[in-house]
Amino acid sequence: MYDAKMEYLRKNVFAYDDHKFTKTYYLWKNRKPVSIYPHTEPDQANAYYTRTEKGGEIFFFSFINKGSNERIFTCHSFDIVAHESGHAFLDKVCSEFNDNGRLITRSLHESFGDLTAIFLALEHKGIRDDLLRKTRGNLSKKSFLSALGEVLNANYGYNQDGIRDAIGDDDSFSNSNPRSFHELSQVFTRAIYAILAQTFEAMSQSDSSRSKSRTLF
Numbered sequence: 206m207y208d209a210k211m212e213y214l215r216k217n218v219f220a221y222d223d224h225k226f227t228k229t230y231y232l233w234k235n236r237k238p239v240s241i242y243p244h245t246e247p248d249q250a251n252a253y254y255t256r257t258e259k260g261g262e263i264f265f266f267s268f269i270n271k272g273s274n275e276r277i278f279t280c281h282s283f284d285i286v287a288h289e290s291g292h293a294f295l296d297k298v299c300s301e302f303n304d305n306g307r308l309i310t311r312s313l314h315e316s317f318g319d320l321t322a323i324f325l326a327l328e329h330k331g332i333r334d335d336l337l338r339k340t341r342g343n344l345s346k347k348s349f350l351s352a353l354g355e356v357l358n359a360n361y362g363y364n365q366d367g368i369r370d371a372i373g374d375d376d377s378f379s380n381s382n383p384r385s386f387h388e389l390s391q392v393f394t395r396a397i398y399a400i401l402a403q404t405f406e407a408m409s410q411s412d413s414s415r416s417k418s419r420t421l422f
């Protein structure tokens with residue numbers, strides 16, 4: 206949802222500030238809230254969601270970047286916050302997925318988290334414009350949007366590649382065995398991302414009067 210003047214958010218979300226964020230606002234449909242812990246110990250390059258009796262919990266850890274010696278807070282990463290929120294949301298609407306320990310189902314959960322990060326980012330005009338500038342309007346090119354959780358790789362002093370990527374050659378991991386659900390999740394993520402990129406390309410060509418940012422939105 207694009208809300209340039211923030212009128213919708215002001216009216217429907219920030220208005221709750223007047224009520225000091227009453228519990229009603231945070232409760233999920235099943236009346237159980239998700240607690241968020243942005244500064245969890247010990248040090249580790251990780252974050253995770255878990256369901257609890259009381260509802261759910263999301264833990265964000267921090268770690269020292271071995272290259273720069275800076276402390277990296279995973280709660281400052283758009284991708285990571287969106288990804289874990291995606292897990293929490295999917296668990297609320299389809300709890301069977303979390304209960305099912307099958308590799309393919311767990312992979313789908315991971316993919317849902319990554320796709321949440323991608324589509325949430327595209328709701329913001331500034332991010333869309335930046336993406337279009339950096340990719341020259343070609344979403345099939347690797348970018349900061351397709352790279353997921355880059356900051357976790359920075360831990361090891363690597364480049365800005367993500368720990369997963371929405372663009373890539375599936376053959377690169379088709380022979381690895383056993384496959385992790387994180388790795389396997391990229392099959393679905395990449396398929397959806399490819400549809401996004403191709404649909405955007407087709408829509409841009411069929412209606413050039415509309416701005417690319419608007420089309421992408």
Ligand SMILES: [Zn+2]
Binds near residue numbers: 288315318
């Ligand atoms: Zn995950």
